[in-house]
Amino acid sequence: MLKRIIKLFIFISSFFLFIPTIKEYEYKRKVKRIIKENNNTYLGYISIPKFNYENVIDNKDNALDNNQIYLTDFSDKIGGNNIVLAGHNNRYVFNKIYYLNVGDSIIISDFNMDYLYEVIDSKYINVDDFDSLKIDNSLILLTCSSDNQKRYIVISIRK
């Protein structure tokens, strides 16, 4: 009897192992469709060629909860001098930015014009360290550390 229960559990749980992958796939498709349609619902989108990653950018309060990239309220507009984008540290948003290296490219777009940035640094900062976010001609990607106690930022400079 126990063997049957374990077999059934293994069978069912094996499906759960694929759910995140499926959800991520669906989300990527959705993002690509949004970018393609360009219906002005969002401010723009980000593209990280290294990970073949794309996501929309918005400044609505629920943007983070919707796994979108959040244009922070202390950021300049897309194309501005000091852009700070925040995203959750999960597989849909910014968990991959930990793997960005110096020289990697990041592209942001306002649907009309693309802006190319090159990574120059990355580091952890305290949650009240706003000075580290003030860099001219920069695009800064910001996400939480794994323990949520700090912030991890990737600093890129416009090319």
Place this chain on the structure above:
Amino acid sequence: MNKKYKILVFLMLLFISVSVKAETVTQEFIDGVWSYHYRNGDVWTFGNLPYNYLEGKLVYCIQPDARITTSNYYTYGDFSLSGYSEDVRREMELISYYGYGYEGHNTLKYYMATQELLWLFSKDEYIKWTTSNSRSSSEIDISYEKEEIKKLIRSHDVLPSFSNINFETNVNDEIELIDYNSVLGKYDIEIDESINYEINDNKLILKPSIKGEYIINFNPKVNYNSDTLIYDDFSIRTQTLASFGKPSLNSFSIKLIVNPKNRIIINKTDEDNNNLEGVSFEIYDKDYNIVDNIVSSNDKTSSKELAKGTYYVKETKELYGFVKDDNLYEINLNDKDEELNIINEKIKCEVTVISMGNDNKIDASFNIFDRNGYLIYSGSTINGVLKVELPYGDYVLKEISVDNGYLLNNKEVNFTVNDISCTSTLSILNEEIKMPITTSTNYKLNYMLLFLFNIGGLFFVKKNN
């Protein structure tokens, strides 16, 4: 005239070629008019007064002790042949001019008076006029007529009361010269063309247009000049007759000094040398009489032309937003315009800018622009407070930086500084920045545990089979 003298004159005429022409004399005796000539206190001679005509022209007897013994007379232009001096000649001309025939003097008595006054240059001491050849007949009184003639003669050489005086005036000012002697009408005026003039009875009004010193000549009108002639036949003893030209009149002149007029030029500016338009000034003369009111323009402002002298300038109405200048400025105008620079200080008001966080003061930097968008002030708060002195006007306050942890307030704050809102406070609120909460949701471990559990389960099932 003694015989020797007459002979001498006759001989002179024989040797000197003088162009003379014989003319016929006629006499028209006047009934009831007899003259008695007194010399040495007694009657020297007497006779019936005639009108003497030479070719129809009235001539006077100037030799009462001789009678007309010929009808042919010769005309001579040399009055000295009469034996009288040039001074006497002029006196006789005056008598003749103002005597019989002068305006209002056309009566017989004026003729008698004229003749008497002429005779009195001879040795006659006194003339008595009677109505017949009887010394006891009625005497004719012509004293009034004689006095009238003498009065006119006395005034003949009287110049206008303003003659030979220097006058001073200013360019484009009128100066009125009054002739209290009432003889101005006898003269023609020779004057520079830059001086407009007008004669109104006894007033001469001059209005010069160019500065300088001018001599104005007053010349007798031309009709006062003509010839005095004597008539005689020096070859015989006969009465010398004469006709008189109009007596000469003296010229005179006055000197007119025309001073230039200049202007007071006011440069009215603020502390930044910007011209201020609309400030009112009064200009006073040395006696504090107002001579001009001017309002400043956006360039140099000139008074009207003013004669040289001392003037005072005072601001009477300032521009809104500026401190009134209560100084009294003294200006001495001479030969050129004088400039006066008056600076008005702006009234400044203290505007307090407070930069606020959620519930506390924070520091921020601000720019203040004027209504034209020019940056006029840039500064930062200290302990959240910034005090700025600003003149009246409309402004825009813009926050340009703020303490860390606060969002820049991008709203432009329009505010006005005036007499009502001279001390105003502007509070600028800044939202506190919150670092986005980007939670880390990593299910890798869960999935790994589930994966390991499944592997373990599979081994367990396989082993128990």
